[in-house]
Structure formats: C-alpha cells, structure tokens
Amino acid sequence: EDAEFVTKPVLNTARLLVSKQSHSQYAVENMDYVIQYDIFNIGDQPAVQVVLDDRNSFPTQSFEIVKGLLQVRWERIAPGENVTHSITLRPRNYGVFNYTAAAASYFPNENAKEVRVVYSTAPGEGYIYRLKDYERRFSSKIGVWIVYLLIAGATIFFPYFLWNTIQNKYPSTTVRKQK
Amino acid sequence: DDAADGEVQDEADVKADETIDESGLLISASPDASVTFLFTEPVGAGETLELVAGRVTKFLIGFANRGEKDFTVHFSHTSFRYPMDFSYHVQNFTAARYQRTVAPKQEATFDFALIPNEAFIGRPLGLVVEVHYSDADNVPYVSTAFNQTVNIIEDESVFNAESAFLIVTGIGFVILLLLLGQHLLSRFTRKQPQRVRQYQETGTGKSGDLDFEWIPKELTSEKKSPKMGSPRQRKPQKTN
Structure with a gap:
C-alpha cells in the first residue's frame, strides 16, 4: 500500500533522453537509409530551445541527405512529451561505418541560463553493403x-x-x- | 550478523544501490551521477510494469554527470531476479558495452533491448538494470537504473499460427455442415425424377460391337471346326 503514495522526487528540471536508431535493416550504398531520433522529456519542467544536431555523424562526403535536416530545433518540449524526427540518407560508398551519437542542447527550464548537452544513443559500428552484393542477395x-x-x-x-x-x-x- | 566473525556476508543484505564485485569490494553509486530510466517499448510499460513475452522490450538509460570529473560509462547489466529474493538471478542478459566518456555538465543516453522468454508468461520477475561506470581516477561505480518487479504477460496482439489454424479448420467445418445440410434438405423436400438410363454396360455379350479388324483376316474367317467324335467314326470319312 505504501508504494501508492510514493511520488516522483521533485526534479524541477527537464531531463531529456535522446534515442537514435536506424529504421532500415541494411545500409546499402546509394539506397535510402532512414534514421529516427526520439527525444523524451522525462523531467517535470519543459525543455526550452531544444536543438538536435547530428551533422558530425554524417559527413557530406560519405552521405547524401535525401530528405530531412541534420539540425532541428524545437522551441519547447513539455514534460512527459516526446518528439520524433527522422531523416533519409544515402551512403555514397560501402564499408564499415561507425554511427556515433547525436548531440542535443536544451535549457532545462523556462528561466535557465545554462545550456545542457545530452548525447543520444549510438547505433555503433555498422556495415554499409555494396549495391552489387545487396542485389545478389535480395533482388x-x-x-x-x-x-x-x-x-x-x-x-x-x-x-x-x-x-x-x-x-x-x-x-x-x-x-x-x-x- | 557479525561480520567480524569472518562469515561470508550475504549479498541480500546489500542495499539496492550497492553491489559486491568479485574481489569483495562494495561498489556504490557516485553522488555526482544521476541515472534515469525509461521504457520505450512496450508503450506504457513504465506505469503498468508489464512486459510482453516474445516481443522486444526496449529501454533508455539516461546518465547525467553533475560532478567535476569525467565519467566513463562502461556497460549496463540487465538481469531478471527472483521477486522474493533479488539476490537470486533467474536470467542474466548479455551486458551492453558502451565505453563512452561523459564530460562534466553533460548527459548521455544509452539503450538496451531484450526479449522476455515465453517460459516466464504469467510470472512476476524482478528486473534489475545496473550501470557500471568509473570516474577519471578509475574508481568503479555502479548505479541501479531500474529495480522493480515486472509482470511478464502473454502476447495477444499478434497473429499466431495456432489460432489461425483453428479458424481455418472451423470455417472448413462450417462449410462442410452447410453442404451436408443442403444435400439432406434437397433430398427430403424435392422429388427428383428418376433418371433414365440410356446405356448400360453389358460387357462383351453382344459381339457386334467388337472391332476385330486388327486381327488378320485369315484368322478371323470362321472355319467350322470338325465335329468332335470318336476317332473310329472319323477314319472312314477320310478314306472316302
């Protein structure tokens, strides 16, 4: 019975969790590759001026951006809310690629002066298939x-x-x- | 419980936020680290504390460095425990290696996914998620991100082969019954006129139908075979 009266401790701050995951099962050169970002605010204050930046992960010499932005901005993410953002890329060449974390910066409440940086999950090393190999298996x-x-x-x-x-x-x- | 007696201390006595490593040292959470936890799959698992067997369960671990020194998050360890005694491990999942450095005033998110086994359906299990990290001086710490009893429930949402076969069999049975019913009804309600048999197979009784043309002519030309009699009667015929 006691458990029912236990309330969450007052944080008085926004806390963001950022997840970055790929929606495509295979990364193939010159084929669409979808990345989805989810930002969850699990704090009790709105996160203000949230900027998600993943330009470091996908350099333009190895990836072509088909749709979506690598830098996005949300004015406000209320507590308990989550936002989703996805981009479509095309790898320019094949081989092993390390998918690193995206960074998001935010102010932890309405009057905060200090910006906070949160890094997303990192999908880690993945292999980008050669188009020829992919078609040999799946065409x-x-x-x-x-x-x-x-x-x-x-x-x-x-x-x-x-x-x-x-x-x-x-x-x-x-x-x-x-x- | 007098530890001075040299008796082995039971792990169950250890508080939730502390674990004992192999060397017997007590490792606890760092006051400068703040760890948060969120289930992302199944949706709402954080409130209901129900995980679906056979389906992916995903969660995020937030790690915030509120101190002055770098932290290096090494791995997270997830395990199912016996709910009556959390020191009893029912299932240990492979540790997820992160090896990420979190600078002061920064936060990082880590994820892990597991599939609860279908053998656990209907059972409460203790789910414990520990984050292992160390600071710049290589002092190891362990924070418990999640430590609660969860229920493993059956997956009822998806198509499963067993019920599909049952439905197909049922439909087939219903169709069979309908056909049978229709047949019986038509037999009892309608008077069917007797069918006139136009042709009846009579075998080779009538030889007119037979086609003997394939047999060479000399074989089919009928020759009267001599009447069988006693050889005595035949002899005089030949001599004549």
Whole structure:
C-alpha cells in the first residue's frame, strides 16, 4: 500500500533522453537509409530551445541527405512529451561505418541560463553493403528466371518438335470403325 | 550478523544501490551521477510494469554527470531476479558495452533491448538494470537504473499460427455442415425424377460391337471346326 503514495522526487528540471536508431535493416550504398531520433522529456519542467544536431555523424562526403535536416530545433518540449524526427540518407560508398551519437542542447527550464548537452544513443559500428552484393542477395532475380525458363522450355519443346515432324511425315494410320 | 566473525556476508543484505564485485569490494553509486530510466517499448510499460513475452522490450538509460570529473560509462547489466529474493538471478542478459566518456555538465543516453522468454508468461520477475561506470581516477561505480518487479504477460496482439489454424479448420467445418445440410434438405423436400438410363454396360455379350479388324483376316474367317467324335467314326470319312 505504501508504494501508492510514493511520488516522483521533485526534479524541477527537464531531463531529456535522446534515442537514435536506424529504421532500415541494411545500409546499402546509394539506397535510402532512414534514421529516427526520439527525444523524451522525462523531467517535470519543459525543455526550452531544444536543438538536435547530428551533422558530425554524417559527413557530406560519405552521405547524401535525401530528405530531412541534420539540425532541428524545437522551441519547447513539455514534460512527459516526446518528439520524433527522422531523416533519409544515402551512403555514397560501402564499408564499415561507425554511427556515433547525436548531440542535443536544451535549457532545462523556462528561466535557465545554462545550456545542457545530452548525447543520444549510438547505433555503433555498422556495415554499409555494396549495391552489387545487396542485389545478389535480395533482388528479384528476373534474369535467373528467364534463363531457367529457357532451359526448362528446351527440354519440353525439343521433344515436341521431334514428335511434330514425325507426325507430319508419317500421318497417323489409325483404323476407324467402319459403320 | 557479525561480520567480524569472518562469515561470508550475504549479498541480500546489500542495499539496492550497492553491489559486491568479485574481489569483495562494495561498489556504490557516485553522488555526482544521476541515472534515469525509461521504457520505450512496450508503450506504457513504465506505469503498468508489464512486459510482453516474445516481443522486444526496449529501454533508455539516461546518465547525467553533475560532478567535476569525467565519467566513463562502461556497460549496463540487465538481469531478471527472483521477486522474493533479488539476490537470486533467474536470467542474466548479455551486458551492453558502451565505453563512452561523459564530460562534466553533460548527459548521455544509452539503450538496451531484450526479449522476455515465453517460459516466464504469467510470472512476476524482478528486473534489475545496473550501470557500471568509473570516474577519471578509475574508481568503479555502479548505479541501479531500474529495480522493480515486472509482470511478464502473454502476447495477444499478434497473429499466431495456432489460432489461425483453428479458424481455418472451423470455417472448413462450417462449410462442410452447410453442404451436408443442403444435400439432406434437397433430398427430403424435392422429388427428383428418376433418371433414365440410356446405356448400360453389358460387357462383351453382344459381339457386334467388337472391332476385330486388327486381327488378320485369315484368322478371323470362321472355319467350322470338325465335329468332335470318336476317332473310329472319323477314319472312314477320310478314306472316302
């Protein structure tokens, strides 16, 4: 029964948790890669002037930004609320890549003077697949099916052709009922 | 409990925020570190304290450095404990290595995900999440991010193969019953005219239908076989 009367300690501050995760199962060169950022305010004060910056993680020489911004700003995130932001990227080349943490800065309440910095979760090292390797594993393989049909068709149509020529040369001599 | 007697101190006596490492040293939380915890999956697990078996449970750990020295967060360790005795580990999850340095006045977020086993359905379990970190002087600390009893509930939201098969079988059974019912109804209500049999197979009784043309002519031309008699009667016929 005592547990019901236990209330959260008064923090008098906003506290942000920032999660960064990828929504694409595979990172492939020149294919879309979706990153989602979630910011949760678990404090009891609104977080003011929240700026999420992830420009350090995705240098433009290795990533092309298809959609979304790497630096976003929210005026206010109320306590208990969360916001989601996602971006679409395209890796320019393949290989191992280290996905580092994004940084978010915020003022922990309405009158705060000192800005706070919170780092997001880091997905860590991941492999960016070569497009050729990816397609070898996951493409629809239409070429393979066409070759298969050609081979399978040969085994059916060549005997038919033989039968047909014989049939034309020697017409059937079946005896009909004479009635 | 007199520790001076040299008896081994029970781990259960240790307070929630303290653990004993292998060397027997008591490691506690640093007063300069503030650790927060949030379930992100399943939604609302923080209030209901219910985790779904077989589904991913995700949570975030917030680590704030309120001191003057750098902290290095090494790893988080998650385990299920026996709810009556939290020193009894039911399941230990692989520690998540972070190895991240958090500078003074900075905060960092870490995440971990686990899947509660379906063997735990309907059972309360103690979920303990510990964060292991050290300061710039390599003094180790452990903070407990989460230490409560959670219930493992069954996953009822998704399509499961068992119920799907049951539904398909049920539908098939209903269709079968309908067909049977329709058949019986039509049999009892409608008077069906007797079908006229147009052709009946009579076997090879009538030989007119048979096609003997494949047999060479000389074989099919009927020859009267000589009447069988005694050889004595035949002999005079030949001589004549």
